[in-house]
Amino acid sequence: MMQLHRNREGFAVAQNVQEPSEAVTDAWVCLIQAGKEVAGGIEAELKASGFPSLPWYDVLLHLKKQPDGRSSPREIENAALFEQYNLSRLLDRMEGEGLVKRIPFPGDKRRQLVEITEEGRLLQRRMWGVYGPAINRHIGGKLSEKEAEQLAALLLKLRRPKNDPGC
Amino acid sequence: MMQLHRNREGFAVAQNVQEPSEAVTDAWVCLIQAGKEVAGGIEAELKASGFPSLPWYDVLLHLKKQPDGRSSPREIENAALFEQYNLSRLLDRMEGEGLVKRIPFPGDKRRQLVEITEEGRLLQRRMWGVYGPAINRHIGGKLSEKEAEQLAALLLKLRRPKNDPGC
DNA sequence: GAAAACTCCATGCAGATGCATTAATATGAA
DNA sequence: TTCATATTAATGCATCTGCATGGAGTTTTC
Numbered sequence: 001m002m003q004l005h006r007n008r009e010g011f012a013v014a015q016n017v018q019e020p021s022e023a024v025t026d027a028w029v030c031l032i033q034a035g036k037e038v039a040g041g042i043e044a045e046l047k048a049s050g051f052p053s054l055p056w057y058d059v060l061l062h063l064k065k066q067p068d069g070r071s072s073p074r075e076i077e078n079a080a081l082f083e084q085y086n087l088s089r090l091l092d093r094m095e096g097e098g099l100v101k102r103i104p105f106p107g108d109k110r111r112q113l114v115e116i117t118e119e120g121r122l123l124q125r126r127m128w129g130v131y132g133p134a135i136n137r138h139i140g141g142k143l144s145e146k147e148a149e150q151l152a153a154l155l156l157k158l159r160r161p162k163n164d165p166g167c
Numbered sequence: 168m169m170q171l172h173r174n175r176e177g178f179a180v181a182q183n184v185q186e187p188s189e190a191v192t193d194a195w196v197c198l199i200q201a202g203k204e205v206a207g208g209i210e211a212e213l214k215a216s217g218f219p220s221l222p223w224y225d226v227l228l229h230l231k232k233q234p235d236g237r238s239s240p241r242e243i244e245n246a247a248l249f250e251q252y253n254l255s256r257l258l259d260r261m262e263g264e265g266l267v268k269r270i271p272f273p274g275d276k277r278r279q280l281v282e283i284t285e286e287g288r289l290l291q292r293r294m295w296g297v298y299g300p301a302i303n304r305h306i307g308g309k310l311s312e313k314e315a316e317q318l319a320a321l322l323l324k325l326r327r328p329k330n331d332p333g334c
Numbered sequence: 335g336a337a338a339a340c341t342c343c344a345t346g347c348a349g350a351t352g353c354a355t356t357a358a359t360a361t362g363a364a
Numbered sequence: 365t366t367c368a369t370a371t372t373a374a375t376g377c378a379t380c381t382g383c384a385t386g387g388a389g390t391t392t393t394c
Contacts, residue, residue, distance in 0.1 A: 021312060152190060255373085
């Protein structure tokens with residue numbers, strides 16, 4: 001899938017090897033920096049309220065959204081973009097805090113299921129009380145509704161194609 | 168700067184405490200996930216080519232852009248959004264590789280200047296040979312020029328107000 | 335049905351990060 | 365001047381991450 005563009009001199013150039021335009025570079029720099037600033041701000045608010053960090057929330061939310069409150073580690077990795085070894089240890093810590101429980105996977109002893117506990121559900125709700133308003137302040141406060149939609153749509157185009165579409 | 172919105176029932180609600188709209192939540196989730204995916208992809212290409220990670224490049228580029236190839240640590244922190252202790256140790260490593268040199272700050276023995284070496288300039292150029300095309304592939308290949316501009320403009324609105332404007 | 339190949343999860347180790355604190359210097363107030 | 369305060373950078377320690385590997389279990393192949 002090699003896209004051809006015309007450079008200033010009008011030569012067709014394989015985009016794979018071409019340097020990025022200024023607009024593309026700006027988009028890249030802003031993507032990274034806006035991400036750092038917004039995420040940093042939101043994480044700081046969570047921490048200031050005594051809550052754990054965003055990855056913990058991501059796991060809790062993913063599990064809570066399952067009808068039975070259960071999910072395989074692999075699903076969580078895909079949903080929240082974790083590395084396998086990273087999630088394994090995160091689940092150790094969360095299990096240690098009583099927020100999730102690892103249970104055997106029926107019919108395959110390699111696999112497992114992760115189940116959210118009542119305590120986990122409670123923490124997710126309490127965190128949302130800080131997290132939701134923080135998101136709103138850091139994004140909703142700076143973009144109109146229409147702009148937020150545009151932004152989400154543009155960012156979606158950047159994302160790796162996946163089996164399960166939707167952000 | 169507390170913006171008032173009307174919720175479904177029509178009550179005015181302080182946005183600071185209100186939950187985010189779906190568009191805002193989508194923008195937030197996509198911001199984080201697109202950032203992870205794109206940055207992950209680009210970092211992977213750098214690593215596969217045997218180059219150090221992005222923070223190293225950020226330091227080198229910032230220094231290279233200075234007329235004298237020098238900058239104070241504080242300026243680098245602000246430009247690349249590093250934590251102080253983090254940059255301190257990054258500079259240790261980069262100095263150990265001969266890419267930068269710490270030199271005394273004239274007139275203030277607490278401060279210092281960081282200077283890029285010839286080796287550092289060379290590495291920056293070599294990295295750009297991989298980095299530039301990678302950016303182009305991961306962003307330019309997925310957005311039109313106009314979309315890239317829009318995206319950069321929207322992301323800029325999310326950024327923390329700074330003395331020095333511009334991305 | 336045995337062996338090879340693969341999948342899933344855990345872990346040892348090195349490297350990086352976050353947090354709190356320290357050391358050194360500079361500035362400002364009494 | 366002198367002492368309290370502030371600024372700059374470094375560091376000890378705990379935590380977290382990345383990478384490579386390992387062990388248990390499953391599927392495929394012949």
